[in-house]
Structure formats: structure tokens, C-alpha cells
Amino acid sequence: MVKQKRKLLSPEREKLILQALGDEVKTIAELTSGLNVSEATVRRDLQSLEEKGKVRRVHGGAIRIKFPRTEPMFSEKAAFHADEKNHIAEMALSFIDDNDTICLDGGSTVLALAKKLERKNHLNIVTNSMMAAAQLMETGHNLVLIGGEFRALSRTLVGPLTTSIINSLHIDKAFLGTIGFTVEEGISTTDPNEAYTKELIMKRARKVIVLADSSKIGTASFVTSGSIDDIDVLITDPGIPAEIEKALRDRDIEVVY
Numbered sequence: 001m002v003k004q005k006r007k008l009l010s011p012e013r014e015k016l017i018l019q020a021l022g023d024e025v026k027t028i029a030e031l032t033s034g035l036n037v038s039e040a041t042v043r044r045d046l047q048s049l050e051e052k053g054k055v056r057r058v059h060g061g062a063i064r065i066k067f068p069r070t071e072p073m074f075s076e077k078a079a080f081h082a083d084e085k086n087h088i089a090e091m092a093l094s095f096i097d098d099n100d101t102i103c104l105d106g107g108s109t110v111l112a113l114a115k116k117l118e119r120k121n122h123l124n125i126v127t128n129s130m131m132a133a134a135q136l137m138e139t140g141h142n143l144v145l146i147g148g149e150f151r152a153l154s155r156t157l158v159g160p161l162t163t164s165i166i167n168s169l170h171i172d173k174a175f176l177g178t179i180g181f182t183v184e185e186g187i188s189t190t191d192p193n194e195a196y197t198k199e200l201i202m203k204r205a206r207k208v209i210v211l212a213d214s215s216k217i218g219t220a221s222f223v224t225s226g227s228i229d230d231i232d233v234l235i236t237d238p239g240i241p242a243e244i245e246k247a248l249r250d251r252d253i254e255v256v257y
Helices: 010-021 028-035 039-051 074-079 082-093 108-114 130-136 160-166 192-204 242-250
Strands: 055-058 061-064 101-104 124-127 142-145 149-151 156-158 171-176 180-182 186-189 205-211 233-235 254-256
Touching: 010 028, 010 039, 010 055, 010 061, 028 039, 028 061, 039 055, 039 061, 082 108, 082 205, 082 233, 101 108, 108 130, 108 171, 108 205, 124 130, 130 142, 149 192, 156 160, 156 192, 160 192, 171 192, 186 192, 192 205, 242 254
Parallel strands: 101 124, 101 171, 124 142, 171 205, 205 233, 233 254
Antiparallel strands: 055 061, 149 156, 180 186
């Protein structure tokens, strides 16, 4: 007797749908053929993905929603893919040991991690994020603020004025957010001063951990920060395209869901 393949679970189908969509509109028929399931099943999966903010359904098909190339306000960013960001932050927490010296930069995913740090003990926390600092000022951790020019859009302190403080520090693990991420260049953002400060942090950290949901993967923003070789770990969600995941692993970058 030939053993039948098991049916794919909904999260597995949704991941394959996101990979199939890429940057193009795909029809229901194309998605059905690729998954070898009924059109009704694909429609239910697309509805679920649309409710999560990952796809937009169009007549007869769907298109994947990518993170905007232009940077929205911080409060708007926090609303994009909120569930994924919370899961990414939870996984990032597992990389932190008591007594570590860590750095948190700006971004809503990094802020989600900051909100969980009360579960760790005796951390030295370096940050240029005003949002993270506000979250952490009542904790028992040692908090160091990186001085610099205030950037309202990301609510961070950035630019050349951050240089003297960052270059005096030894950081165990740096947790960075990003607007864009490509295999060729690594992380990128919309602001040169912010990119400058991120690069300084990356050079001072023993381990650089990027927190980015899959909507940002494969898309470059205005200015690159550091290089792909500066990154040790990418924590993301299962929507990352398989070919990009393989390319990152080939470069010895750990990819974690």
C-alpha cells in the first residue's frame, strides 16, 4: 500500500502561500494548483492572512502586503504585524542571559522585547530608544542612554554625537530593528544618521541580532547600515521566502523563527 502524504496544516499552507505570492498577484487557481488543495481551502487561508495584515485579496486572487518603503510614524509601525513582533520578541528574550550587557535600538519590535526584560535579572541595558528607556526606567536594570540628536519619527537618539559613548562600550548582544533587509546588503533604513548609529553599535557588539518580521525581508530601504557580514542572527517569522532563508544560512547567519 502506498502511504499517502499528510495534509498540510493551516500555518504550513499560509507560509507556502506567502512564498508563492512574492511581489506578484496570484490567482486562486494558481495557488490551488501549487498547494494541491481546494479553492475553498485557499480562500479561507487568504482570509486568515488578510486579517493578519499579510495579504490583500483582489478579484480572483491576492497580493502580498509588504512593509512600506517610506517610514511611518512610530505608533503606525507598532500596528503592523503586531502578533509576529510579539513572537519575535519572545524568541529574542531567550538569547539574553542574566547579567548580560545588551543594546536595544529603536523600532517597535525591539520595544516589544524591552517590555519583557523584567523577566531577566541584573542586565546592563544600553539604548538610544526613548521609548525603550521609558519602559525600562522603573526596572532594577542598569540603564545607559546613548546621547545624540533626537529623531522624532523613530523616537531615537542618533547621529555623530552618539559616537563617543558607543565607542567606549563593550556590548554582549545588540538587538536591532530595521526598515529593510536584503541578503546582499543586510539592514537598511530611511535616515542616514540612524544608519550611522546602528553601524557603530554593530561594530561594538559580540553578537548582532536583527529582529524583523518577514514583511521587511527582501526589501531595501534608502541607506544601508553596516554589511550583511556584521549580522549573526535574524529572528523573524515563518513567512520568510525559502530561498532567502537558505542564502542567509549559507552566509552562516542563524535564522530563527
